[in-house]
Structure formats: structure tokens, C-alpha cells
Amino acid sequence: MSKNRVSRRQFLSYSLMGVGGFMISGTLMPMLRFAVDPVLQKSGIGDFTPTPQKVDELTDTPVRVDYTIKDRKDAWYESDVSYTAWVYKDGDAIIALSPVCKHLGCTVNWGSEGHPNEFFCPCHAGRYTKNGANVKGTPPIGPLDEYEVMVKDGLLYLGGTKPNTLV
Amino acid sequence: MNWNPNDMDTYIQQKEYIDTLLVPLLKLETNPENMKSSSSSTEFLMYLSTFIENQFKGRIMLLPPFSHTQSMDLEILTETLQKDISLLSFKHVFYLTTDSNWTSSKLENVIWLPSIPLESMDKQLRQKIIEDQLRQVLPLLTKKWTE
Ligand code: FES
Numbered sequence: 001m002s003k004n005r006v007s008r009r010q011f012l013s014y015s016l017m018g019v020g021g022f023m024i025s026g027t028l029m030p031m032l033r034f035a036v037d038p039v040l041q042k043s044g045i046g047d048f049t050p051t052p053q054k055v056d057e058l059t060d061t062p063v064r065v066d067y068t069i070k071d072r073k074d075a076w077y078e079s080d081v082s083y084t085a086w087v088y089k090d091g092d093a094i095i096a097l098s099p100v101c102k103h104l105g106c107t108v109n110w111g112s113e114g115h116p117n118e119f120f121c122p123c124h125a126g127r128y129t130k131n132g133a134n135v136k137g138t139p140p141i142g143p144l145d146e147y148e149v150m151v152k153d154g155l156l157y158l159g160g161t162k163p164n165t166l167v
Numbered sequence: 168m169n170w171n172p173n174d175m176d177t178y179i180q181q182k183e184y185i186d187t188l189l190v191p192l193l194k195l196e197t198n199p200e201n202m203k204s205s206s207s208s209t210e211f212l213m214y215l216s217t218f219i220e221n222q223f224k225g226r227i228m229l230l231p232p233f234s235h236t237q238s239m240d241l242e243i244l245t246e247t248l249q250k251d252i253s254l255l256s257f258k259h260v261f262y263l264t265t266d267s268n269w270t271s272s273k274l275e276n277v278i279w280l281p282s283i284p285l286e287s288m289d290k291q292l293r294q295k296i297i298e299d300q301l302r303q304v305l306p307l308l309t310k311k312w313t314e
Contacts, residue, residue, distance in 0.1 A: 068290060082294060104177070104184055104225025122309070123226040124184055139184070 048150045048157040053087060055151050058094060062086040062110040062119075062130065065096070067158060085147050085158055086110050086119070088130070090166075096147035097132045098161050103139040119144065131166040143167040168228045169220060178228060185225065187308070188257035190248075191216045191232040192264035192277075198237070208265045208282035215280070216263060218297050219304065226312075228257070245274045259311050263304070278307055 051067040065085045084107070085096040097119075099107045106123035114120075118135070119128035127135040132144035146166070148159030168174035168185055178185050191212050196205035213232065220229040235244060252260055262274055265282035280300060285293050 066294070082290075101225060104181060106225040107222045121225075123223055 048148070048152075048159045049083075050152070051085075051156045051158055053156040055094065055154055055156050058087060058089045058156075060089055062088040062097070064110070065156065065158075083158075087156065090131075094149050094151070094156065095131070095166065096149050096156070096158055097164075098145040098147060100145065101126050101140055102134060102142040102144060108144070132164045133167040168224060170229065170231050174228075181225075185228055186258040187223075187227045187312075188230060188252070188255060188260045189216060189219060189227050190230045190252065190260065190262045192262050192266065192269055193232040193234040194264075194266040194268075195234050195236050201237075204282075207284050207286060211282045211285055212263065212265055214285060214293075215297055215300055215304075219263075219301060222301065223308075241268055241272045241274075245272045249274065259308075261308065261311075276311075278304055280304070 049067055049069055051065050053063075053065045063086070065087045066082055067085075068082050084099045086099060086108075087094065087096045089095070099109075101108050101121040101123065103121065103124060103126050106121050106126075108119045108121045108126070108128065110119055111117065112120045112122070115127070117130065119130075119132070121127070121140070124139045126140040127138045128140065128144055129135065132146070134140040134143055143164035143166075145161040146164050147161055150157040150159065168178050193209055193212060194205070195209070196202065216229055216232070220227060233248065235241075260276060262269065262277045264277060264279055267279055269277045270279045280303065283296055283300070285296065288296065
């Protein structure tokens with residue numbers, strides 16, 4: 001008899017294992033997702049993307065910098081995805097803050113109407129100071145994230161986000 | 168928030184903050200001669216909806232597009248849709264469409280925008296157009312929010 005033949009008993013235990021494996025992956029998957037997700041948000045750690053922003057044009061007032069990462073799949077729409085950063089100079093250091101509100105993820109703006117010199121979230125009136133610190137008494141529960149920053153040929157390159165180091 | 172299980176978990180915990188539902192109304196035209204324009208307005212509507220969701224993730228839940236073909240009766244659709252959507256208990260519901268027929272329906276809070284053919288534009292222009300469109304829609308949203 002061929003060794004490869006699967007006996008009834010073996011088949012049963014295989015299929016049970018299959019079911020067990022499936023159940024385990026059911027409980028593991030969400031944990032895995034949480035662990036992997038922050039990394040997946042950008043196309044890989046240590047990856048820098050060029051932006052159109054010239055570094056010598058930056059001042060101590062945050063400006064909006066838009067850049068694109070190619071071919072990301074998003075919900076039911078597949079396309080290149082645009083990212084935004086708020087970038088300013090603090091002495092010689094270049095600071096790039098993520099616009100994603102630390103309450104529920106809306107996009108914050110610098111210097112919007114009625115809110116000069118601060119970041120404002122239109123969703124639930126969340127506020128942040130220039131270095132990204134959340135203003136106490138508004139909904140956000142932490143400071144805005146920072147982007148990894150790199151300069152090459154006078155242009156600003158942005159990498160992944162990291163927790164705010166300025167606050 | 169998007170209509171997916173992850174965002175839904177957040178929604179369930181943060182209902183009092185995510186109080187607005189956005190429903191894209193999509194008209195699928197099945198006459199062969201209208202297919203191209205139909206696909207173009209679909210792209211525009213989905214692009215804009217996705218952008219709005221992205222900007223207002225913490226306040227707006229985006230429903231997958233509610234689609235109908237050209238011969239379906241809007242009166243009947245309106246009635247059923249409104250009734251079913253009301254079960255979701257969102258404080259604010261907005262319908263976004265490029266199909267002007269909805270503006271004469273009984274459906275409330277319809278935001279109508281003419282479709283713009285994005286397919287002929289480069290990325291930057293496309294982005295600019297979509298932002299301009301959002302600027303048109305924004306006052307309608309904030310007006311309701313501050314009421
Ligand atoms: S999402 Fe920014 S304040 Fe709520």
C-alpha cells in the first residue's frame with residue numbers, strides 16, 4: 001500500500017487540526033494586525049519619500065507639505081495615496097508633524113480661521129500647540145506624531161511617523 | 168470611519184463623537200453609450216467621498232456607495248432608504264451625489280455636485296480639484312454640526 005494514502009483516521013485528525021488551526025488564527029489575527037499595522041501604514045520602515053518642499057524655503061511657521069506614495073490600496077479604491085505633513089524650522093532642526101488628530105483621526109490644520117498659531121481639528125475642536133502638544137481640556141489624548149526627516153539635494157524627504165519627541 | 172469591522176469597533180465605542188453618516192448615491196448607467204460617463208462620475212464621487220472620510224475620519228462614517236440603475240424609481244428608493252438609514256441612529260445623515268435627479272426627490276440633506284472628469288487630469292490637479300470640491304461641501308456640513 002502506498003505510504004501516501006491518507007487513512008480515514010488520519011483524514012479525520014487532519015481535518016480537526018485544520019479546524020483547530022483556524023480557530024487559533026481567529027484569535028491571533030487581530031493581535032497580529034495590531035502589531036503589524038503601524039508598520040504597514042507607510043511602505044516599510046526606513047523608507048523615505050521625496051517631497052516637493054525645498055528645505056531653504058522653510059521658516060518657523062508650519063507649512064503644509066503634500067507628497068504621494070504610489071499604489072496603496074485603500075478601502076475599495078486603489079490608487080496612489082497622498083500624505084500631508086506640517087513642516088517648520090526650529091533653529092536648524094526641521095520638524096515635520098503628522099496631521100492626524102490623536103482623538104479619532106481627523107486631519108488637523110494650522111492657523112485655521114479663529115485659531116491662529118495653533119493646530120486645530122475641525123471634528124471636535126481639538127487643539128495643539130506648534131510643537132504638537134495637545135491642549136488640555138480638548139478631546140485629543142496625546143501630542144501629534146512626528147515624521148522621520150531627511151534632507152537630500154536641498155529637498156525634504158519624509159519617512160515613517162514616530163511618537164512626538166518635542167513635548 | 169469606513170464601513171469595515173475595524174472602524175466599526177471604534178464607532179461602537181465612540182458613537183457620541185462619530186455622529187455623521189455620509190452616503191454616496193451612485194447611478195450606474197447601463198446603456199452602452201453612457202457607460203463611459205457613468206464610470207467617470209463614479210470615479211469622481213468615490214474619490215471625493217474617500218477624501219472627505221480621510222479628512223473627517225473621527226466624525227464621519229462613510230457608507231459604501233448606494234447604487235441604483237437608471238430605471239429604478241427614486242420615489243420608492245427614497246422611502247425605503249430613508250427608513251432603513253434611520254435605524255442607524257446617526258445624528259446627521261448626508262447623501263452625496265452627482266445625479267441631479269435626487270435634488271428633486273423627497274430625500275433630505277442631499278448634496279449635489281456636478282461630476283468632474285478626473286481621468287484627464289494629473290495627480291496634482293486632481294488633488295486640487297477634489298480639495299476645491301470639499302471646500303464647497305464643507306460649509307453644508309459645518310452648518311449642520313453647529314446647529
Ligand atoms: S478627531 Fe480631532 S478632536 Fe476629535
